Amino acid sequence: MKPELENTPPIKEKKTFIEGFKYKWSNDPLFSILIALIIMVILQTLTLGFDYNSVGEWFQSWTSNWINILRNNAGVGIVALGMTFVIMTGGIDLAVGSTLVITGAFAMYLMDTGSAGILGAIGISGVPAIILTIILVIGLGYLLGALIGVTITKGNVPPFIVTLGAMMIFRSVTQHFAQGYNTSVPMEFLQISSFKIGNLMIMPIFYWAVIAAILYYVSKRTTFGRQIIAVGSNERAAKLSGINVNKVKLRVYALMGLLVSIAAIIQVSRIGSMDFSNAGRGMEMDAIAAAVVGGTNMLGGRGFILGTVYGMLIIAVMNNLLNLFGVPPYLREAFKGIIVIVAVLLQRKEKSV
Amino acid sequence: MKIEMENIRKSFGSNDVIKDVSFSIQGGEICALLGENGAGKSTLMNILGGVHQMDSGAILVDGKKVSFEIPAQSLEAGIAFIHQELNLINDLPIYENMFLGREIKTKRGSLDLKQMHDKTADMFERMNVDLDPGKMVRDLDSSYKQIVEICRAMMTNASIIIMDEPTTSLTDSEIKRVFKMMETMKEHNVGIIFISHKLNEVMQICNRYLVLRDGNLAAEGNVSEVTTKDLASYMVGYDVRTESLRREREVEEEIGEEVLRVEGLTDQKNFRDINFSIKMGEIVGVTGLLGDGRSELFQAIFGAEKLPSGKIYLNGTEVKIKSTYQALKEGIAYLPRNRKENGIIKDMNIIENASIVTWPMFSKRGVINTDKHWQKFEEQRGSLRLKMGVLTDSITSLSGGNQQKVVLAKWLASNPKILILDNPTQGVDVGAKEDIYDIILKLAEENIAIIVLSSEAQEIIRVCDRALVMYHGVIQGEVQDKMMNEHSIMSLATGGELDLERSGQPL
Numbered sequence: 001m002k003p004e005l006e007n008t009p010p011i012k013e014k015k016t017f018i019e020g021f022k023y024k025w026s027n028d029p030l031f032s033i034l035i036a037l038i039i040m041v042i043l044q045t046l047t048l049g050f051d052y053n054s055v056g057e058w059f060q061s062w063t064s065n066w067i068n069i070l071r072n073n074a075g076v077g078i079v080a081l082g083m084t085f086v087i088m089t090g091g092i093d094l095a096v097g098s099t100l101v102i103t104g105a106f107a108m109y110l111m112d113t114g115s116a117g118i119l120g121a122i123g124i125s126g127v128p129a130i131i132l133t134i135i136l137v138i139g140l141g142y143l144l145g146a147l148i149g150v151t152i153t154k155g156n157v158p159p160f161i162v163t164l165g166a167m168m169i170f171r172s173v174t175q176h177f178a179q180g181y182n183t184s185v186p187m188e189f190l191q192i193s194s195f196k197i198g199n200l201m202i203m204p205i206f207y208w209a210v211i212a213a214i215l216y217y218v219s220k221r222t223t224f225g226r227q228i229i230a231v232g233s234n235e236r237a238a239k240l241s242g243i244n245v246n247k248v249k250l251r252v253y254a255l256m257g258l259l260v261s262i263a264a265i266i267q268v269s270r271i272g273s274m275d276f277s278n279a280g281r282g283m284e285m286d287a288i289a290a291a292v293v294g295g296t297n298m299l300g301g302r303g304f305i306l307g308t309v310y311g312m313l314i315i316a317v318m319n320n321l322l323n324l325f326g327v328p329p330y331l332r333e334a335f336k337g338i339i340v341i342v343a344v345l346l347q348r349k350e351k352s353v
Numbered sequence: 354m355k356i357e358m359e360n361i362r363k364s365f366g367s368n369d370v371i372k373d374v375s376f377s378i379q380g381g382e383i384c385a386l387l388g389e390n391g392a393g394k395s396t397l398m399n400i401l402g403g404v405h406q407m408d409s410g411a412i413l414v415d416g417k418k419v420s421f422e423i424p425a426q427s428l429e430a431g432i433a434f435i436h437q438e439l440n441l442i443n444d445l446p447i448y449e450n451m452f453l454g455r456e457i458k459t460k461r462g463s464l465d466l467k468q469m470h471d472k473t474a475d476m477f478e479r480m481n482v483d484l485d486p487g488k489m490v491r492d493l494d495s496s497y498k499q500i501v502e503i504c505r506a507m508m509t510n511a512s513i514i515i516m517d518e519p520t521t522s523l524t525d526s527e528i529k530r531v532f533k534m535m536e537t538m539k540e541h542n543v544g545i546i547f548i549s550h551k552l553n554e555v556m557q558i559c560n561r562y563l564v565l566r567d568g569n570l571a572a573e574g575n576v577s578e579v580t581t582k583d584l585a586s587y588m589v590g591y592d593v594r595t596e597s598l599r600r601e602r603e604v605e606e607e608i609g610e611e612v613l614r615v616e617g618l619t620d621q622k623n624f625r626d627i628n629f630s631i632k633m634g635e636i637v638g639v640t641g642l643l644g645d646g647r648s649e650l651f652q653a654i655f656g657a658e659k660l661p662s663g664k665i666y667l668n669g670t671e672v673k674i675k676s677t678y679q680a681l682k683e684g685i686a687y688l689p690r691n692r693k694e695n696g697i698i699k700d701m702n703i704i705e706n707a708s709i710v711t712w713p714m715f716s717k718r719g720v721i722n723t724d725k726h727w728q729k730f731e732e733q734r735g736s737l738r739l740k741m742g743v744l745t746d747s748i749t750s751l752s753g754g755n756q757q758k759v760v761l762a763k764w765l766a767s768n769p770k771i772l773i774l775d776n777p778t779q780g781v782d783v784g785a786k787e788d789i790y791d792i793i794l795k796l797a798e799e800n801i802a803i804i805v806l807s808s809e810a811q812e813i814i815r816v817c818d819r820a821l822v823m824y825h826g827v828i829q830g831e832v833q834d835k836m837m838n839e840h841s842i843m844s845l846a847t848g849g850e851l852d853l854e855r856s857g858q859p860l
Contacts, residue, residue: 061798222719223712230709233700239765240657240689240696241709242681301700 032346033310039336040317047324065320067202073316074204075263076283077309079213080290081257084107087291090232090300091152093114093253095099096287097169097261097280104264104274105174107137112183138261145257149250153220159253159305166233167284171276178276185272192269204266211259216305228252232300244269289336290315293343302303315339354415354431354512354544355379356401362409370396371407374453374569378561380512383535385576387548388565388589392546397565398515402434403427410549433506433546434515439498441490448473448486451505453846476504480537496527511542520554520644524825525738525848532558532625537808551847552581564588567596574783585839609633611669612802613771615654618663623649624826625665631771634800636793638817640807641846645823647806648690651773655687656680667771680709686769688761690806696760697748703759704730726766733762736795738788754785761792772796775806790816810842 024031048065052058079096086093110118110133119129144166151162195203219225227248230238241243268274292298293314294307318339322332354414357377363370371393380385399405401412403421412419414430421427424434441450445778448470449456456466457472473486482500490498499519506514516535520532534544535558547559550681555562556576562585564572574586614630623646631637638648664671667683674680680687680690690696697706708715708726715722715729727744737758741751748756757777774793778786793816797803807813813820819833820847830845832838844850 003738018601030719040464154747221723223719223721226705226709226721229696229700233698234694236695237698238709239687240652240687242677242767243709244676244678301698 029347030304030307030310033293033295033307033314033343036343037310037314039125040321041312044317044321044324053296054250059338065206067200069313069320070205071201072324073312074196075209075267076286076290077208077312078211078259078263078266079256079283080287080308081212081305082252082256082302082306083284084291084294084296085285086159086256087226087288087296087298088228088232088303089249089252091249091252092163092288093148093159093256094163094284095148095166095170096256098167098174099141099257099260099268100264100280100283101274101276102144102170103141103261104268104279105178106140107133107265107268107277108185108274109178110136111189113186113187114182114184116181119272125186127188130186130192133189134265136324137260137265138232141257141259141261141264143257143319144255146250146254147148148257149253152253153246153249174276183210183273185268190272193266194270198231204270207266211262212305212309218304218329219305224248224251229301229303232297232302234301260305285292286315289340292340295347302334311343314343336342356412356432356513356544357411357416358397358401359411361412361415362407362408363396363399363400364408368828370568371400373410374565374570376563376570376573378513378544380544381539383539383545383547383559385547385549385559385562386550386563386565387550387555387584388571392565392588393568394565395517398434398471398517398546398548401427401432402515404434415585426705428509428511431510432515433511433513434511435499435502435506435517435519437517437519438504439495441498441501443491444489446487447484447493447501450490450501450536451476451508452504453830455509472508475503476479476508478535480504480507480541481665481704482534492631496523496525496530497620499523499531499728503531503534503538507538507541511543513546513549514538515546517548518550519547520549520551526709528554551843552584555584579768607763609635612667613654614666614669616664616666616796617655617662618650618665619663620649620653623654624661624823627828629821629831631802631804633770633802634797635819636797636803636805638805638807638816638820639814639823640810640813640820640842641823641829642808645826645846646826647823649804650823651687651775651804652689654680657684657687684768684770685773686710686764686767686771687773688764688775688777690779692753692757692760692780697756699747700751701743701748702745703748703751705735706748707759707762710764711766714767729766730762733765736793737762752785754781754788756783757785757789757854761789765796769801771802773803773804773806776808777805778812810839813842814838822846 009128025035026230043061048062050058052061071229079100082094083093090152109116111120111129112118113120119125119132124132148162149164151157152159155162160304193203196200197203219228227238228244230241231245231248235245238248264274266277291308292311294304294309294311296303315336319332322335327335355377356379357375359375361371361374373385374397374457386398396405400407401421403424406422409731412421419426419430421430439721442453445453448466449464451473452469457468459465468662470486476482477484480503482504484497484500490501493501500575503514503516520530523531523618532554535547538545540788547555549555559576562572562574562576562584563570564584566588607847609632611630611632616628618627619625627650629637639651641647649658652814654657654674656677656679660673660675665674665843666672667685672683674683677687696708701709701822704726707730708721711726711729712721713718715725730744739758740755748759751759757780761777777793781789793805794804805813805817814837818829820837820842821828821831822842823829824846825848830841830850832845
């Protein structure tokens with residue numbers, strides 16, 4: 001219950017639809033992003049066509065197209081959520097792709113059913129092995145993130161430099177130690193992603209949604225979430241307000257590592273393997289793009305978890321559209337680039353008023 | 354060259370800063386521009402320098418009407434403005450700084466370093482400056498930086514130079530050097546407008562004076578005809594409230610126990626060997642001129658800087674405060690100077706800015722207790738006399754004074770035992786200033802120990818029980834009761850000793 005306020009806002013006079021739209025367009029940053037997303041979805045629906053025998057058939061086709069889109073982007077989507085927090089503190093994490101590979105490799109070596117399996121060697125197998133793997137992999141992701149965070153805060157090195165270095169180190173180390181081995185993941189592990197609910201493979205989407213919901217709550221209602229904004233908006237003022245700036249930053253990078261390791265588990269359990277030289281390449285850029293399209297300010301202080309979800313969907317739907325239109329693969333990146341720049345241009349326009 | 358400003362008016366919003374001011378200056382004279390903080394000196398000079406636009410009035414150069422819409426036009430007309438913060442690039446040598454923005458280039462388009470170097474050397478020779486043009490600006494002391502700025506102004510063929518408090522951060526010998534430079538410029542028929550608070554310097558170097566008070570021209574004339582006492586009374590006016598707001602203490606025991614004691618605090622760079630203590634319910638002022646190190650000292654005590662050597666005692670037990678969070682838990686609050694850089698967080702709304710300090714205290718398992726913050730803020734709102742719209746409005750929608758009150762509110766919510774206020778009335782209008790004084794006095798009655806850092810002697814005299822005066826990182830002296838007056842404070846702040854004979858009577 002909120003206490004009564006002396007100056008409660010005057011009851012909004014009835015606005016026409018157009019006026020209300022204009023007001024929201026220029027005052028609610030998420031509104032314009034949502035409109036953009038809706039337009040994309042309408043376009044996509046039109047492009048898919050209505051050339052079906054029945055509504056049911058059309059709906060089935062439309063849904064399966066959507067499930068594909070969402071499932072394919074769940075991993076990056078989760079990483080983009082963490083990236084939003086990182087950027088909100090005024091930082092950046094270029095190492096997410098490499099963290100994905102190193103945690104993914106760790107997962108595969110832990111539960112390999114062949115000779116390389118670490119857990120198998122000490123006699124743990126089956127469901128306990130899988131649970132232990134999940135815990136250890138997430139732990140490793142958290143640790144690596146924390147390591148990056150410590151270097152940034154205690155070492156006072158710019159995030160760009162630290163994560164650029166980490167990006168090279170993590171992948172290189174993984175590739176060196178993983179060469180020449182073929183690991184195979186136990187069937188039960190694949191269930192993490194492939195478990196079907198009513199004939200639909202939607203587990204990755206489910207994870208993404210749950211994590212997004214948790215982080216949305218964290219960003220809105222918790223001390224940690226609000227301190228992220230304070231630190232990113234005015235680090236000096238935050239420090240002088242008794243906020244432990246270094247701790248906030250450290251936790252943000254650690255959380256980033258944790259989220260990447262979850263993405264790694266999803267990817268390994270979906271495909272059953274991981275290509276250590278290519279997996280996760282460019283993932284950092286996709287995550288940054290989603291955050292930026294979703295209204296996150298690269299200078300820190302402003303960002304929206306919900307916006308990043310929208311941003312991710314906009315990029316994903318556009319990829320799908322380009323695919324449907326038959327745009328040559330090499331040109332697709334160009335469209336992604338255009339979307340990112342246009343999205344930021346639009347946001348600038350609102351802010352400069 | 355002669356410059357006349359006629360009937361200049363300027364207001365910011367409803368605040369009339371300059372009300373119908375006219376004056377003139379010509380080459381070869383040094384004219385002092387005096388006035389208290391907020392009298393309108395900077396605004397008037399910013400109009401002349403093309404930084405601000407006047408609302409009405411005229412500027413005439415050699416009898417011809419001109420308009421300065423941007424600083425470059427003013428510079429073009431031969432008026433150079435040397436700001437208090439020097440505009441030099443530390444990582445470039447002197448001669449490149451001299452030509453910043455107007456670099457000399459060779460035919461092929463690269464920088465003609467040799468010519469720039471030689472021209473600088475010529476200028477230094479003409480102005481009797483003993484400096485190597487190839488030296489890095491980083492390696493110069495403040496007086497030479499000041500001199501480089503002056504020479505740069507001369508390089509643009511400036512015939513009128515505005516100097517905004519050039520001597521505040523200089524030592525005596527450095528001041529002499531700058532004054533010698535000013536004499537040389539006078540000989541070169543350059544006019545100088547010298548903004549300063551130091552009346553002795555004005556008597557020493559200036560020919561004429563102008564005194565601004567509340568945006569009006571209070572007095573002008575020749576320096577030879579007045580004394581520092583006259584100038585001071587012109588500046589202050591006769592009706593100004595200088596009496597202490599502090600209630601008389603009936604019994605000495607009323608002052609409570611010691612809350613904070615500091616022994617031998619030193620950080621090598623900004624302050625050295627600081628000793629003082631403060632009791633419950635006491636209001637202690639700390640003042641000094643630019644570069645005295647008081648902000649750095651109290652930020653260190655607050656845990657915002659590296660741990661200094663020396664000892665800090667809270668309620669008699671020694672503490673090592675390593676972070677601001679720890680300081681907060683120990684009951685120390687610090688309201689920083691420069692509200693915009695250090696105080697407010699512009700991406701957050703009023704209530705968030707007002708509750709940021711207490712988020713962790715009122716939260717349960719990390720979840721912010723919004724209701725409690727709203728309640729707390731509503732309790733404070735009346736006593737702070739806050740003028741604002743809705744709690745969820747942006748912090749930037751408030752006026753400076755109200756923003757400051759919000760920043761104050763965030764600390765009061767934490768129930769501090771020691772409250773450090775660094776320049777609490779900076780950029781705050783008169784009404785809000787009085788409100789803030791009231792709040793300070795009320796808090797002292799609630800037995801909070803209060804430390805007020807301020808560069809305004811008036812402010813210190815009005816609200817504090819006693820004051821420490823700092824000079825270049827050391828506590829130069831302490832003043833109290835009758836000794837707490839502008840004269841003795843200024844004398845200590847400029848590195849002098851307490852003049853026991855004269856300081857009894859107000860200046």
